[in-house]
Amino acid sequence: MKNLITKINTVGQEMVVVTGTSTGIGAATARQLGKRGFHVLAGVRTNMDADKIRDINIEPIMLDITNEVHISALIERITSDKKQRPIRALINNAAIEINVPIEVLPLSEWRRQFEVNLIGQVAMIQALLPELFKSKGTVINISSIGGKVAMGGYGPYAATKFALEAVSDSLRREVEQLGVKVVVVEPGAVTSEMSKRVRSNAQRITNEMTKEQRSRYSKLMHAMVSQAESYIDKAVSAEKAGQIIANILNNKRPHTRYTIGSDAAMLSVLIKYLPDRLLDKLIARSMKPHLNAELF
Template structure:
């Protein structure tokens, strides 16, 4: 008899908090985990989008206004999740921004935005959630990037933020794995989302469009299925890193 759990019940009773859930990968992860039976708290600055998202989620949900660059906002979101559902089993640090462009002539304020969101935001959420995840022997999912492995021209600071996520995650993993907490780093390649549209540099936006047209890009659901795979493994199995590129992507 096949005793492998189906996706519809894999995470029944588990509680997940997802940052950056208002679009793209975060939205897809929220839907997928809810469909797998999880109780899901979705956080973002654009809460009007979250209302539409939760209408499509089959399980119980909680909408949170969450700015990951504000440590107090993050802590309040974690506290609200635990107050509502009584526990926390999965944290998905997905909030991120990509403001690509050459270093020469760049606006350093954009560098700060990327570091504050991509790196410090991940750290703030992890720090706030960790006491609860230690109790539940839960899982932390960090959305990194292929840019966290290979830096490229016009992406130096974005890569620095994602290299930082990878380094932070590995150090954290070594601290908490003996306590039963799993740390998963997801490194997507080119995904068809609105991420590149945040870029203020017109040349970079045009390049992103060219890349999109030149390949069969990943879809947010592709990444969400990978996250579900990682968080639904038996407790003794820790999938620490998943690098996912479009087949057509060379670098």
């Protein structure tokens, strides 16, 4: 690994844009890239987050990916760079996750989740592609194993990730012959601030349900939280996930997809070979030990 990092440092001061670097995978990826000699433009939402991520090779940028003014300011920063450093990669990591049965989530929240997890990603791709064509760079879209299999209660989030996978496949077939590489990363369970908020979010959502909805879905919500919390000790660390993502830029011809974590790898195989009904039974069986949980 030491020799690998030394080799990367000789690349020179190329720039990488990483969105959603306040915590978790995004912050870890930014730190890994900074250590390897890249100049990282790290998207954050607050001054406090900017202060936390700032480092010798990490330049925080105020970036709400649903805000056209923010994106325009980022492009201005890139095109006016005094050192004229090329953009090596765009790493689309910013996302929100609201896990709730399909009946329950208000349409306004559906729209918000799609605005961040899909439309915002596309906005970043459209804005950065002209620079990536010049540099023959890479688009790395951080999806989820939820972009391949939609568990009960995870439908809204999974829908955005399924859509991001489709965008990534189409984009790859459009631009690869033009010199731009497109990669999808599909993490399973990763320790992050998002994963730590599972119980409080589930409690809030359950409390906001109607009496009838609670009678239908309360047991599912408790089981979802119990199962998610049971994965925490087995989850991949954000730092490890960041290393895997940063390593993609080592490859002149990277894979089109990377899974992170044994759970994601196993589900990828099951999805590929099992018929839907059998997969449904296996998912139901995995939830069964958690159905009697009462956590809030």
